[in-house]
Amino acid sequence: MKRHLIIATAAAAALIAGGTVTAVAATSDSGSGGAQAAAQQTAHTAPSGPGTAQVQDGRSSIRMADGNDGQGDIREAKAAKVTAPDAAAAALKAVPGTVTGLDLDADRPGLVWDAEVLGKDGKQHEVTLDAGTARVLNQHLDRGDDDDRGPQRAALTNARTTAAEAARSAAPRGTVTSVELDDDHGPKPAWEVETITKDGKEHTFLADPQSGKLTAAPAQDADDNDGSDD
Structure with missing residues (x-):
């Protein structure tokens, strides 16, 4: 029984640029009519540089909307x-x-x-x-x-x-x-x-x-x- 493994990957430069890379692997069985399995892996990079703070989630612990009722x-x-x-x-x-x-x-x-x-x-x-x-x-x-x-x-x-x-x-x-x-x-x-x-x-x-x-x-x-x- 022969198996063929096809792997598609984004260019490594996308990681350096702070993008998202998705790798997909699929296996097919020529004798069984094409049963497939896929696995995805996502990598994210956080923005950095002068004037940028590294923060956890960017949201206040006090959740409050800006009110328009005068109070x-x-x-x-x-x-x-x-x-x-x-x-x-x-x-x-x-x-x-x-x-x-x-x-x-x-x-x-x-x-x-x-x-x-x-x-x-x-x-x-x-x-x-x-x-x-x-x-x-x-x-x-x-x-x-x-x-x-x-x-x-x-x-x-x-x-x-x-x-x-x-x-x-x-x-x-x-x-x-x-x-x-x-x-x-x-x-x-x-x-x-x-x-x-x-x-x-x-x-x-x-x-x-x-x-x-x-x-x-x-x-x-x-x-x-x-x-x-x-």
């Missing part, structure tokens, strides 16, 4: 287990440098902290962190226009107050949901810190990058945030 912010604040300062510390472990922004948000990965970091390499990085564990879920370079970040970088050069310190200053006023170095409130950039209280009221504070002094944002700016849901 999303308070739900996010109550569900988050990682504070803004802790998120800043986790982001800096992933990308050494200076945190320039933090934002608590519910998106497709679940509840996360989105952190912006000006790395020691001079590049802007975006790091997504699990709001339940501070685990890095994603990390990549921000390809935005560096010219627009000129004032921000200049302010950071001489800043004595970090994003984490600004968040700690505002924490007694409510749960901090956002920290950003912003120049919309005056001639000089300041840390804009958004908080939300247990009754769902949102407030905006400004922390001086030099002194760390915390003040309430101008009324017209604060009113834009009270009771709103991005």
Whole structure:
């Protein structure tokens, strides 16, 4: 009895390129009318390279959809287990440098902290962190226009107050949901810190990058945030 073994394989280059390789083996018996058996083996390669974090599954441990009922912010604040300062510390472990922004948000990965970091390499990085564990879920370079970040970088050069310190200053006023170095409130950039209280009221504070002094944002700016849901 004669057997014929046919093996089809993808080129080895596909493995190097990060693709999927499938090998199929079939045996046929000329005397029995072609009984066949197939075996498949699949190999995957994970993306790697500068600015890419190696992560387990890329999803937050707190599964939460972005709500549109006006209560999303308070739900996010109550569900988050990682504070803004802790998120800043986790982001800096992933990308050494200076945190320039933090934002608590519910998106497709679940509840996360989105952190912006000006790395020691001079590049802007975006790091997504699990709001339940501070685990890095994603990390990549921000390809935005560096010219627009000129004032921000200049302010950071001489800043004595970090994003984490600004968040700690505002924490007694409510749960901090956002920290950003912003120049919309005056001639000089300041840390804009958004908080939300247990009754769902949102407030905006400004922390001086030099002194760390915390003040309430101008009324017209604060009113834009009270009771709103991005």
